[in-house]
Amino acid sequence: MENNFLLRVNLTTGSVEKESIPKELIKNFLGGSGLASKYLYDEVPPAVEPYSPENKVIFAVGPFQGYPVPGGAKWSVVSKSPLTKTFAVTTAGAEWGVHFGKTGYQLLIIEGKAEKPVYLYIGDEKASLEDGSNLWGKDALKTADKIRDNHSDKNLSVASIGPAGEKGVGIACIVADKHSFAGRCGIGAVLGSKNLKAIAVKGNREMEYHDEEGFKKLNKELFLMLSDSAKEGYRPHGTALDLMGCEQVGDLPIKYWTEAEWPEGAEKIGAPNFTKEVNAKPWPCKFCPVGCHHHVDFEYEGERIIGAGAEYESLGMLGSNCLVDDVKAVSKANELCNRLGIDTISAGSFVGFTMEAFEKGLISETDLGGRAANWGDGKFLLEMVMEIGNKEGFGARFSRGIKPAAEEIGKEALDLIVEVKNLDFPAHDPRSYFSLAINYATGTRGACHLRGYSHVGEGGAMLLPEMGHDQVPERFSMEKKAWIAKTYQDLAALHDSLVICIFIPIHGMNLTEVAKILNLIKGTDYSPKDLMEIGERIVNLQRQINIKDGISKKDDVLPKKMFQPSRSGFRKNQVPEPFNETLEEYYKLRGWDSEGVPLPETLAKWGL
Amino acid sequence: MEIKVHYLSPFMEITEAKNEIIKTKKELTIAELLEQLVERYGERFAKFIYRYDANKQIEGYRVIIKKNDYLAKKDDFIKDGDQITLITAIIGG
Known part of the structure; x- marks a missing residue:
């Protein structure tokens, strides 16, 4: 079956509706965070208060979910962040993505606000809002156990929030099946603001292949x-x-x-x-x-x-x-x-x-x-x-x-403080990998090593020969680092839209093989370059969401500490300079103006 | 001359040692030292040193080499008493 449907759940009215997703959107954004970003852009007004009922939370899988693709258990979720007040995306794995993919849906759009705590159950044939009063106050792990007990199904896949999400803690996450975490940007608190404690999924549908034997x-x-x-x-x-x-x-x-x-x-x-x-x-x-x-x-x-x-x-x-x-x-x-x-x-x-x-x-x-x-x-x-x-x-x-x-x-x-756009740095230092300076400063969700893994490209853990990146560059230099930051952001946007875990390409499944697998499943004819272009389109769309939320060059900055060198060790006396010139180079590579705003011709190129 | 080699995980589990001294009469480059270590510790070790193409031919290095406190290039020469640290190409989660 084609999983070109979305499930729209309005918590205010209690309605649960199935809608078709236009094929053109799937062609241009694939699925996962790319497709979800498009719906967020179209449906959530700029500068919305993240905890208001007008904000939406969009769970998304892509063309790989439901199929036994290595690393294909991942799923994405997008919203507006209570931390950054703009575009938020985070991903997790466990089994939730597989089950949701097998329900036949690609997106789950949560809107409005429930009057009292609820959880959502999604099966192959039905989706329903269930009373979640007895779950409120429980930790995220016990919540999963309790919901499995409610349905007498220990294999039910559950994405849940804990007490932090209920209480509006801006760093609240979503916990999938007790061992994978959609961690960053506080989307768990947005779910809590909507009185939605969890989403339980059980999908069993058979998946269709273009070329099952080849796959x-x-x-x-x-x-x-x-x-x-x-x-x-x-x-x-x-x-x-x-x-x-x-x-x-x-x-x-x-x-x-x-x-x-x-x-x-x-x-x-x-x-x-x-x-x-x-x-x-x-x-x-x-x-x-x-x-x-x-x-x-x-x-x-x-x-x-x-x-x-x-x-x-x-x-x-x-x-x-x-x-x-x-x-x-x-x-x-x-x-x-x-x-x-x-x-x-x-x-x-x-x-x-x-x-x-x-x-x-x-x-x-x-x-x-x-x-x-x-x-x-x-x-x-x-x-x-x-x-x-x-x-x-x-x-x-x-x-x-x-x-x-x-x-x-x-x-x-x-x-x-060490943050960009109020999102704390992850555990990688731009004074060690200079490309991270540009990647963090321009990240569409704030400082992030996963929405652009430039350190992986810079250090040689994952080169990208399909895009001409086949050599490890000079380490303590800004030369080529704008290009690496841009390219690995595009790659991450692609991976989050397929959706596939970063550790799969890093362990050797290259972009050419990713394209082959996709084409064998869907009967498409994507080349690695086609896929990277989709990634670039998605980054530009997410940047547009940032721009409409008031983000610009003034926000593409790094904290002071990143320009204070160490006096000893491997990165002694090293800081990611010249930062401003490299940021300008990055904007030019992206087709953005000197304030970091996509130029009209760039938007036209990507159909935005 | 003596070269101190420092192993982090996963190398230390293959070598079963955190440190070892390599004695050599000839001056070695980093690449030559790596070849010697691969010869000594075999295929398991080699997988963390080299990057292979689709035909399983070596196409580059996936290991980061630190010489004393600095990033070393593969054609750098090693001096007596230098400490060489082998670090896998880092991802970090």
């Missing part, structure tokens, strides 16, 4: 290759594998972006120590030959912790960023974030900022409720995570993001 043959070869590629890397350790390497090249956030070296600490919280201490075992998403997600089972302070383990970003932001080298304390903080339903990246950023502000005397023990906020204090880390997620105590100051919190403290605090 199966190529897909099997790819699975074997990818499985072999990951078997001694991410499969045994997850992304914790990268902790020590990232520290060695000055990429890891250390002491809230003020230090460049922490080898002993990185060894304690990274693999293989991580793997051993928290008993980490692979917990792959559906159809994943890589298996980066891990299940952990360990004791901390007399409590047994079982569930989704910390990944690189969480270990970096909650660990090295706060100088906490107790891997079990960091893993416990990760577990709290999972249950509360908050983004581990921003949560770690808030704690690191608090520690630095305390060290510099900008906040006192009195401000902190009679406590100190010392670097490396695992107990303080755990207390702060609870406060942030529950919107209590000092942690409540961060409910609108780091910038409003710093503004309350004062100008000196504003000089400390």
Whole structure:
């Protein structure tokens, strides 16, 4: 069957309706975040208040969901962010995308606001709003269990929010099947503002292939290759594998972006120590030959912790960023974030900022409720995570993001924060990968390493020969970095629209093979270049949403710390300069004017 | 001359050591050192050093090499007492 339908759920009226998606839109935007961005652009007015009923949340899958494509369990969700007040996108995996794809829908548009807590159930033949009163207040993981019990179906796929989403914590995430997290931009809080606690999906439809035999043959070869590629890397350790390497090249956030070296600490919280201490075992998403997600089972302070383990970003932001080298304390903080339903990246950023502000005397023990906020204090880390997620105590100051919190403290605090457009940096440093400076500054959702993985292209983990990028460039130079930032943003937009996990291409499934798989499924004739053009169209569309929300060059900036070099280590004396000239070069490559606004001819080129 | 080689994961699991000293009479480049290590530790090790094309031919390197505190190029010469750190091309989640 063709899954060219969307499901529109109006929480105000309780209506649930099926609509067709025009074929032209699928041709131009594929699916996933690209297609969802188009609906967001068309249906949500500029500068809408993110928590108002006028804002919408659009869940999306693409042409790969429902098929056993490696890494094809991913799904995207877009909305307007309570943090950035503009375009928001985030992705997750587990099984939700597969099930939603098999219902026959590509999009789920949530609009309005329910009078009381509800959850949405979507099956092959029916979709219904169910009473969610007894779920309200439950953590995100228990919510999934309870809904599965309600339907007597332990295999039901559930995307849920935790207490943070209910309470309007701006970094609230959406938790898929208890082990994958649509983490960034606070879309979980937008769902909470609509009184929507969860979306449960069970799809069973048979999928149609253009060339099923051809697909199966190529897909099997790819699975074997990818499985072999990951078997001694991410499969045994997850992304914790990268902790020590990232520290060695000055990429890891250390002491809230003020230090460049922490080898002993990185060894304690990274693999293989991580793997051993928290008993980490692979917990792959559906159809994943890589298996980066891990299940952990360990004791901390007399409590047994079982569930989704910390990944690189969480270990970096909650660990090295706060100088906490107790891997079990960091893993416990990760577990709290999972249950509360908050983004581990921003949560770690808030704690690191608090520690630095305390060290510099900008906040006192009195401000902190009679406590100190010392670097490396695992107990303080755990207390702060609870406060942030529950919107209590000092942690409540961060409910609108780091910038409003710093503004309350004062100008000196504003000089400390590390964000773009009020979205905290993820755990990769632009002073180590210069292309990230441009990528973060121009990211359509704020500072992000996944809506443009330029560091992966710059460092050689994933070259792109189809686009002429077949050599690792000079590292500490801005030469070619505008092009890399642009190209890998386009690539990310493509991947988020197919939808496919980044770790699949990184482990060896190149763009040519991605195009072949798509064509075998759908009977299309896309070349790698065609697909990259779709990615570029999508980035321009998302930028247009930013522009209409009031974003411009004034917002495409980096925090002060990124121009303060380290005095030692791998990136000693290095900063991403000349930044302004490279930003201008990026705008020109994009066909944007000197203020970062797409030119009329650029919009016309992409049919926008 | 002696070269100190420092291994991070996943190399350390293959070499079963975090550090080792390579003794050599001849001056080596980074590329030559990598060839020696691949010869010693085999295919498992090689997979993290090289990038292969569709025909399984080596088309480049996927490892980042740090010489003391600095990023090294593959044709850089190694001096007596230098520390070489092998880092997989980083993704990071």
